[in-house]
Amino acid sequence: MASISSQNRVPKVSVFLFVFTICCLFFSLSHVVLAQSSPVFACDVVSNPSLASFGFCNTSLGVSDRVVDLVKRLTLQEKILFLVNSAGSVSRLGIPRYEWWSEALHGVSYVGPGTRFSSVVPGATSFPQVILTAASFNTSLFEAIGKVVSTEARAMYNVGLAGLTYWSPNINIFRDPRWGRGQETPGEDPLLSSKYGSGYVRGLQQRDDGNADGLKVAACCKHYTAYDLDNWKGVDRYHFNAVVTKQDMDDTFQPPFKSCVVDGNVASVMCSYNKVNGIPTCADPNLLSGVIRGEWKLNGCRYIVTDCDSIDVFYNSQHYTKTPEEAAAKAILAGLDLNCGSFLGQHTEAAVKAGLMNESAIDKAISNNFATLMRLGFFDGDPRKQLYGKLGPKDVCSAENQELAREAARQGIVLLKNTAGSLPLSLTAIKNLAVIGPNANVTKTMIGNYEGTPCKYTTPLQGLAARVATTYLPGCSNVACSTAQVADAQKMAAAADATVLVMGADQSIEAESRDRVNILLPGQQQLLITAIANASTGPVILVIMSGGGMDVSFAKTNDKITSILWVGYPGEAGGAAIADIIFGSYNPSGRLPMTWYPQSYVDNVPMTNMNMRPDPSSGYPGRTYRFYTGLTVYSFGDGLSYSQFSHKLIQAPLLVSVPLEESHVCYSSECKSVAAAEQTCQNINFDMHLRIKNTGTMSGSHTVFLFSTPPSVHNSPQKHLVGFEKIFLHAQTDRHVIFKVDVCKDLSVVDELGSRKVALGEHVLHIGSLKHSFTVRI
Ligand SMILES: *[C@@H]1O[C@H](CO)[C@@H](O)[C@H](O)[C@H]1NC(C)=O
Ligand SMILES: *[C@@H]1O[C@H](CO)[C@@H](O)[C@H](O)[C@H]1NC(C)=O
Ligand SMILES: *[C@@H]1O[C@H](CO)[C@@H](O)[C@H](O)[C@H]1NC(C)=O
Ligand SMILES: *[C@@H]1O[C@H](CO)[C@@H](O)[C@H](O)[C@H]1NC(C)=O
Ligand SMILES: *[C@@H]1O[C@H](CO)[C@@H](O)[C@H](O)[C@H]1NC(C)=O
Numbered sequence: 120m121a122s123i124s125s126q127n128r129v130p131k132v133s134v135f136l137f138v139f140t141i142c143c144l145f146f147s148l149s150h151v152v153l154a155q156s157s158p159v160f161a162c163d164v165v166s167n168p169s170l171a172s173f174g175f176c177n178t179s180l181g182v183s184d185r186v187v188d189l190v191k192r193l194t195l196q197e198k199i200l201f202l203v204n205s206a207g208s209v210s211r212l213g214i215p216r217y218e219w220w221s222e223a224l225h226g227v228s229y230v231g232p233g234t235r236f237s238s239v240v241p242g243a244t245s246f247p248q249v250i251l252t253a254a255s256f257n258t259s260l261f262e263a264i265g266k267v268v269s270t271e272a273r274a275m276y277n278v279g280l281a282g283l284t285y286w287s288p289n290i291n292i293f294r295d296p297r298w299g300r301g302q303e304t305p306g307e308d309p310l311l312s313s314k315y316g317s318g319y320v321r322g323l324q325q326r327d328d329g330n331a332d333g334l335k336v337a338a339c340c341k342h343y344t345a346y347d348l349d350n351w352k353g354v355d356r357y358h359f360n361a362v363v364t365k366q367d368m369d370d371t372f373q374p375p376f377k378s379c380v381v382d383g384n385v386a387s388v389m390c391s392y393n394k395v396n397g398i399p400t401c402a403d404p405n406l407l408s409g410v411i412r413g414e415w416k417l418n419g420c421r422y423i424v425t426d427c428d429s430i431d432v433f434y435n436s437q438h439y440t441k442t443p444e445e446a447a448a449k450a451i452l453a454g455l456d457l458n459c460g461s462f463l464g465q466h467t468e469a470a471v472k473a474g475l476m477n478e479s480a481i482d483k484a485i486s487n488n489f490a491t492l493m494r495l496g497f498f499d500g501d502p503r504k505q506l507y508g509k510l511g512p513k514d515v516c517s518a519e520n521q522e523l524a525r526e527a528a529r530q531g532i533v534l535l536k537n538t539a540g541s542l543p544l545s546l547t548a549i550k551n552l553a554v555i556g557p558n559a560n561v562t563k564t565m566i567g568n569y570e571g572t573p574c575k576y577t578t579p580l581q582g583l584a585a586r587v588a589t590t591y592l593p594g595c596s597n598v599a600c601s602t603a604q605v606a607d608a609q610k611m612a613a614a615a616d617a618t619v620l621v622m623g624a625d626q627s628i629e630a631e632s633r634d635r636v637n638i639l640l641p642g643q644q645q646l647l648i649t650a651i652a653n654a655s656t657g658p659v660i661l662v663i664m665s666g667g668g669m670d671v672s673f674a675k676t677n678d679k680i681t682s683i684l685w686v687g688y689p690g691e692a693g694g695a696a697i698a699d700i701i702f703g704s705y706n707p708s709g710r711l712p713m714t715w716y717p718q719s720y721v722d723n724v725p726m727t728n729m730n731m732r733p734d735p736s737s738g739y740p741g742r743t744y745r746f747y748t749g750l751t752v753y754s755f756g757d758g759l760s761y762s763q764f765s766h767k768l769i770q771a772p773l774l775v776s777v778p779l780e781e782s783h784v785c786y787s788s789e790c791k792s793v794a795a796a797e798q799t800c801q802n803i804n805f806d807m808h809l810r811i812k813n814t815g816t817m818s819g820s821h822t823v824f825l826f827s828t829p830p831s832v833h834n835s836p837q838k839h840l841v842g843f844e845k846i847f848l849h850a851q852t853d854r855h856v857i858f859k860v861d862v863c864k865d866l867s868v869v870d871e872l873g874s875r876k877v878a879l880g881e882h883v884l885h886i887g888s889l890k891h892s893f894t895v896r897i
Contacts, residue, residue, distance in 0.1 A: 203460065203463055217497070243572070244271060244524050248568075287338060291304055293347065334494045376388065392426050444466050456485070525699075528686070532684060535711075586702050598627065605650045743755065795877055827882060
């Protein structure tokens with residue numbers, strides 16, 4: 120998302136942020152409550168009894184009848200007010216202005232005009248940036264966070280500070296390590312992204328009264344689709360045409376969106392800025408009406424929204440249509456319902472007058488928008504008398520919610536290297552801990568982007584200093600680290616029993632509209648780390664705070680650097696969680712949700728090449744653990760524990776038959792695969808039984824990954840994740856884990872034409888170092 124104007128998009132953002140800063144300052148200095156303290160809602164029959172006669176205000180009627188009643192009362196000009204994020208009011212019908220744009224990527228956010236903080240609610244719980252939460256591989260955590268966020272959102276709505284419609288989560292595949300927004304996503308794997316998206320959405324949307332038609336708040340899966348480049352070497356998202364094969368589309372870019380709509384029942388999907396194969400996503404009837412509504416059955420109580428301001432972008436920047444009226448008509452006729460921006464407000468009436476579209480198309484769009492608001496209770500009168508009406512400021516930043524932020528960071532943090540005798544540090548042995556680095560005492564850096572004002576911060580230094588005596592030096596003035604205080608840092612490390620180096624990136628290195636070209640640690644960081652390691656006497660723990668992976672090969676191979684931790688952007692309680700892990704009060708269990716490539720990878724691979732699969736003829740190496748076979752710094756799924764876990768196979772099939780009709784062509788000629796959509800290819804399941812044991816001396820959680828390597832047909836992935844399960848095991852105990860595998864769903868691959876196929880022949884399942892082969896035949 121960017122600002123709302125096509126011209127000078129960037130300057131406008133800065134003006135907005137500037138104004139915001141001033142407001143914050145004003146609020147905190149004066150403690151004056153300027154905000155209204157009541158929620159915005161329609162059908163206030165208490166203040167205005169005449170509204171009770173309107174069918175759309177009648178809660179005994181169904182949503183669709185109420186929507187029909189409302190739409191028929193509106194003039195064309197009034198209808199158009201409801202096509203944009205800053206929706207207009209119709210006072211004769213008791214409908215107030217409503218701002219659709221709020222954000223809640225990892226906590227209620229002030230990005231988006233629908234939500235703000237004040238002295239009434241000065242902050243909200245700020246969870247780790249999504250990439251770190253994803254590293255927990257804990258699906259119940261994804262949902263638990265969503266639930267807390269929606270509770271805080273409702274509480275803020277009740278005092279007039281927040282909206283009900285949140286444009287989160289971001290479930291684009293983290294295709295390339297340079298992407299500045301990779302931090303916002305659940306990583307590079309379609310299955311993990313699907314589980315994250317549907318879990319977080321359920322947490323946001325699901326009501327506690329079991330009313331499945333109602334919404335606690337409305338979520339939105341974005342940015343549809345194949346969007347994962349912001350600004351790289353002069354190519355920006357407003358002009359980029361993502362050239363995507365049918366195969367990559369259907370097995371990499373689309374699955375998270377499909378899962379979000381089908382499994383997560385998300386209330387909304389947002390189309391992106393970029394073009395896909397020459398067509399802007401927000402103008403593509405096939406991608407919107409065809410796939411989202413047609414194939415995935417996004418029903419009429421859910422809406423499709425543009426990124427801000429995608430229609431303007433495809434008219435003014437991509438010159439996709441000759442006139443603005445055509446752009447407006449194309450978007451609405453493609454299946455769009457709501458425009459973040461003002462474009463549809465300005466050009467829709469003229470588009471109708473010019474005969475480019477009928478009013479009925481507008482009716483359809485606003486009906487979807489109204490239906491969403493009805494599901495949220497917006498047309499049911501005072502929300503303080505409804506299910507979530509008792510929530511208020513006391514429910515935001517509660518001790519319990521803040522503890523979950525700390526727990527989420529602990530669960531996500533990944534231990535990448537640990538030489539015997541390094542971590543965990545002993546509280547009794549360490550009398551003096553040196554804490555060094557430009558990220559060692561940061562606050563805002565820890566919450567990444569799409570952030571809100573947090574309840575409070577615990578910096579890494581504060582977290583560590585709460586356990587032992589520390590000395591502290593930033594080492595560089597910021598993460599860009601153009602000069603480093605090498606000698607002072609060496610002296611400090613030499614005098615300490617152990618050294619923790621907190622390095623990495625922040626939004627000045629990787630951000631929205633800012634992709635990297637370099638994935639090494641910025642500036643002089645590497646030099647500083649190496650010099651400190653060389654001078655230190657005790658263990659040296661390198662903590663990388665970043666969204667994207669870093670080429671830290673130098674540290675991996677340096678024996679003096681005894682441990683490496685990746686902490687993402689760990690949220691408001693990040694420093695406490697880092698200390699929990701370093702001192703062993705929590706046993707690390709996070710696993711990397713994305714490949715960490717060497718710098719040579721980005722030197723050789725253009726970010727603009729969307730292909731997932733390698734191309735031997737050009738030397739193109741492919742992308743992600745599913746296709747890339749070259750060197751990595753760290754791999755998808757990497758992550759150590761203070762314990763060890765063993766996997767034992769108890770039961771798995773050696774042979775699976777997919778029966779076919781007698782007349783099937785595969786009986787007369789040899790087939791390499793059969794269609795997963797075959798009538799007979801349904802519900803062919805087997806259970807895989809495993810015994811997982813914690814063979815170490817410390818209790819801890821462990822993620823069991825089930826990968827599959829299919830026979831090599833259809834350019835299929837070398838391996839792909841079929842399932843994962845995170846379990847907790849006390850030291851020296853074991854547990855039986857069962858994976859239920861649906862052969863046609865879970866083990867199938869997408870062929871060159873985009874159809875799912877079950878390959879015939881030998882499949883290999885991997886669990887840790889365990890391998891099990893079995894044959895699929897007809
Ligand atoms: C609301 O709808 C119900 C069901 O159709 C109807 O019985 C009732 O009279 C309506 N209420 C008002 C105030 O019109
Ligand atoms: C408008 O509606 C008429 C009558 O249903 C139909 O024939 C025409 O194709 C529609 N125009 C557009 C642009 O959809
Ligand atoms: C660490 O950061 C906190 C919060 O910004 C600040 O209050 C504190 O003074 C800093 N500590 C040091 C030693 O600089
Ligand atoms: C490490 O320290 C030793 C002596 O303490 C010095 O000779 C060597 O050059 C140093 N190496 C680096 C990479 O700083
Ligand atoms: C998953 O997260 C939930 C919520 O924080 C937690 O209660 C549970 O213990 C976690 N599971 C494992 C196996 O760590």
